[in-house]
Amino acid sequence: MRRRSLIALAATLPMAAPAQTMPPLATPRQGAGQWIAATEYPAGAMPAEGLARLAEAALPLPITPRFDAPDGVRSAQMPRAVAEGRFAIGDAFAGALGEAAPVFLLSSLPFLATSAAEARKLLAAARPAYAAALETLGVALLHCTPWPPTGLWSRNPVTSPEDLRGLRVRTYDSTGTETLKALGAAAERMSFQAVAAGLANGSLDAVLSSGDGGAGRRLWEHLPHFCEIGYAMPVSLAFADPARLAALDEAQRAALEAAVVRTEAGLWTLLETRNAANQARMRQNGVTIEAPSPALLSALKAAGATAVAAWEAKAGTAGGEILAAYRAA
Template identity: 25%
Template sequence: MLSFRKTGFLTLALAAVVILSLALAGCGGDKKAEPKAAGPVKWVANSVWPPNNHQTQGLQEFAKKAKEATKGKVDITVQAGGALGYKGPELLKIVRDGLVPMSDMLTSGVAGDEPLFNVVTLPFLIQNFEEGKILNDIARPYFDQVAEKKWGQKILYISPWPAAGIWSKKEVKSVDDMKGLKTRTYDKNGGLVVQAVGGTPYPLPFSEVYSSLATGVIDSVLTSTPTAVDAKFWEVLKYYSPQNVTMATDLVTVNLKEFNKLDKATQDALIKLGKDMEKEMWDKVAKLDKEKEAVSNKNGITTVKPSKEFLNDLSKVTKNIREDWLKTAPPEAKKIVEEFNKKVGRQ
């Protein structure tokens, strides 16, 4: 009888331990652990850009190479042109919440949610494409940290846009010529530049730009050459002023929980591929800028190169924008700008 009682007690105790363990697991006892994928995973990658845009093409190339590099363990399908219904500014939250596992997104376009990302488009911070790459390399570790710890996603690679200029219906050769312009902008800093020169910024999504130009809602656009070609600006605009106001980038991210489900070898393959893709995209874009400008010129857009005096005036007018933003910017942003200025020899 005593033996039976001991045995029964041990059985009940063991059962209690099992039940408690299951309960703890259900309550998130190990929050860091993610179930590993048993077989190949299928991810949908969102892009708001048209299929022929260099960002979309880069994403499609990444998807193709990812399948090869992971030996079929990761199968990515790219949905381009905003087919999934997302316009852009909300994408940081969309990927975080797992509504789409993977997406590209305009870095400064999601800065409404993450202010640190605005640092890449501080107006006239950089003076050429090479400095844009230096700024990106300095900012990348900070971006990685905030993306993973705060937004639950991993940055696979960052791809540049050519620097932005003004595309307009009238010729722009001075700050005075910019007064009164109704200009589409793609982020807060661009909007502040337009306000500083006496214009009115319109933060419209890309899908609404052409119709807004055609109907007179706006008469100019602050953007880069690939976007101008995508939108066929020559049908509704006449001039391009390559002022190098800002130089935007795109983040390509994946939901961190989805990424963590992959085995380490597959994760390492994607990380390496991302590094290779980032280098490839930066190498391509400088050449792409000239090619897209030539396409625009061939179709009727006249390029009006800004004088040194005009650029100096623009830098003076926008100085307060840079200084004011840094006063309230995240500490990481201040570190990035300080390191950048030191690297390029400016104060």
Template identity: 30%
Template sequence: MPTPYGDSVFHTQNIQQFATDVASATGGALEITVHSAGSLYAHPEIKDSVRRGLAPIGEVLMSRLANEDPVFAVDSIPFLASSYAEARALWDASRPLVEQKLAAQGLTLLFAVPWPGQSIYTKAPIDSTEALQGASFRAYNAATERLAQLMGAVPTQVETGDIPTAFATGRVAAMITSPSTGVSSQAWDFTSDYTDTQAWLPKNMVIVNTKAFEALPEDQRAAIREAASVAETRGWEMSAKETDAKMATLKENGMTVAAPSETLKAQLAGIGKTMTEEWLEKAGEEGQKVIGDYQSNM
């Protein structure tokens, strides 16, 4: 089983436990060997390796498949779902369509787990988007580039590993990323304020080759599905704990952690509405149903 992230990442730890649970439930008849940190296949290759049957099972960031179908980007629309409760409701609304799209490619979804929410890092407190007008803002994909534009900032492409240097040299003055990335890049060295927006909570999916899965005995398939259900619940809990722990680390290192002001919340909600409408133009009737189901359950 190839996975993209290292052994210290909670997603990988959750998957290791999933593999242990499957082996235990099948009395050792079915064993899953996890190859973490892209050691078997690099992240961009994992989904296709599972589809082609080169690996029977793997983990992938859902939004990496957005170029195949807009539905895979639904959990990365800024400010559509800005808490774990909202992210859960959005997943409940979108999961059937995600499963359908994967099934068409010979893939079966087992479970999905979110990363901590994306929040704003700045060198001074911000009460509104006006504080970001004209500021160079780190972007790492089309969505964050569009987000920066709508906030009045200037999007600047910077990869994760280059964040400290980009701030130190003045290439960027602000960014939006998870508390996990903030800690790993030691954001307190170059920013002072963390505004807890939880703009979106992107998910990793664990997928299995449908033919390989259906070739297993029924008791083993049942064991996998049960372990997957447990892993999804456990993974969401681990993600929430990761958020709390990493935010505490930011505070311990002198950063100011604050909720967004009412003005900023309203402005960001407006940006979220705009980006949701733009997504719906691509996603069509299928997307309309997902958003409708989500909003009716909130």
């Protein structure tokens, strides 16, 4: 995997000024010896697994992973928290950053990449754009974390287009919201950390998400049905505070750069068996896994195509070039 040195990259990054429209984050800047790596996802989910593997592989650099949105920082806030030095490393679901740049929505575009092979090709085409978009937010890309296929968790079975009408469903990005609203669902984008409250108080009927690890364990307590719609295979992005990278000594730099490559390679290997393991665990916990009817899949793909076209128009030439490279690979 060819990439610029993390230290060389850090030297090129602007120190981003805090956005004036956002309130200050509560967490103070870490001391130089603290390397906290934060994600909003629970232990066992793929992004948390990525941070845990990075910490293990990067020794002697002391990285401490923290899960479940430490200090309330969720994916959309994570780049700012890292740029401000609140955490040394952060992980964010790419789609949650879509308001910052259209490219962050790419991996979760409906039915664009629905297999591991396709997801890897899409990532290869998009990686430079991810890195550049993160640079504008004042952080440096480390590794990318693949997610298993996105499906639809629900209180009641969802196997036909009619089952979507009026369904109060959580989505993870704007294109998912648009796709499901087009089919009559009451779709709302929200972070994963916000889902628990909506399920507990009954304001949500369904959640667009994978069946992955710790994330799945939060869902099957309320949503005993999972429809395998194969919506997308999105990615999360891990990134670092460039000031921390620039301060590393030679041994620490070498350890981190090797750990980044090892971590991402290991996550793709893990993905090969992850979906089967997730499904076995889901069934053990009473989840019924269903296939969508041809009518439901057709309706979702038609609505998804409209969302993809809208993304292409918004992303312009740069987005078109990424899609062309992906489709030609």
